[in-house]
Amino acid sequence: GDRALERAGDSAEADAATARLRTAVAERTGSDAEASTVSHATTFGVARSRLTALRVGRVLAIGDAAHEVSPIGGQGMNLGLIDAVTLAPLLARWIRYGDAPPELAAWERARLRAADLSGRLAAANTTLGRPHGAA
Template sequence: DATALRDAVSRRAGSSGDTITTASNFGVGRFVARRMLRGRVLAIGDAAHEVSPIGGQGLNLGLIDAATLAPLLREWDITGEPPAALAAWERRRRSAATTAARIAALNTVAGRGHGSVGAVTRLAGVRLAPARLLAHAYGMGFDPDAQESPLTPQTR
């Protein structure tokens, strides 16, 4: 309820939660379409995969879907035929979405209250996990298309 949330914000953040007037839960959803391509119809972004709203991974997946699909659509437009590379694109994008959904599932479990034992276990897991591994996961490092996307800054 709003009162409990206001009190928690005041206690934990050291600032007033007076502007909080409502509170609500959000559902956790995960879905990866079995197909992203059927005939001349393509599904990308949230239409193709729903990932819990933790870490912005769903948004990133959608942007990478679009950035990697654009050259294939251009080829399709020029030649009039769907590029053979679309099948590989679909496999890569579904694989990336499945991995992101698994990471989101771990985030969901880690973020839920499990009493004091759960809190200690969660804290230990975060502290013991190598920082590079966490950065790799949350920086979309598991997604090969993210590394080669025109949206990714190149540091060479």
């Protein structure tokens, strides 16, 4: 995907984003005074990615490192938090008893399915949020 995230020190890009937002506010409100209240704008990219496996031996991936979905739709952080909450009891058992719990395989399948579903919903929300013609 397009990873045009604003980085610290990327001030020319930040100034351009702020100018674009001021113009948009001025056009929509018809008020330069309203537009001048915009002090800062940030941009973000829309990316989608997913690992094919969340576990290799003792290495586990959760959150955006495992699956990134479009931010339009508000799914990404929820996905990552549920990864963590559902993995925690399995890790606790692993540490306590010394062996990897066999349920880890089902956990991995369920979290990959959830990431796929959220990715599709977020992609649909992103498409719906784009400008469309009058029809």
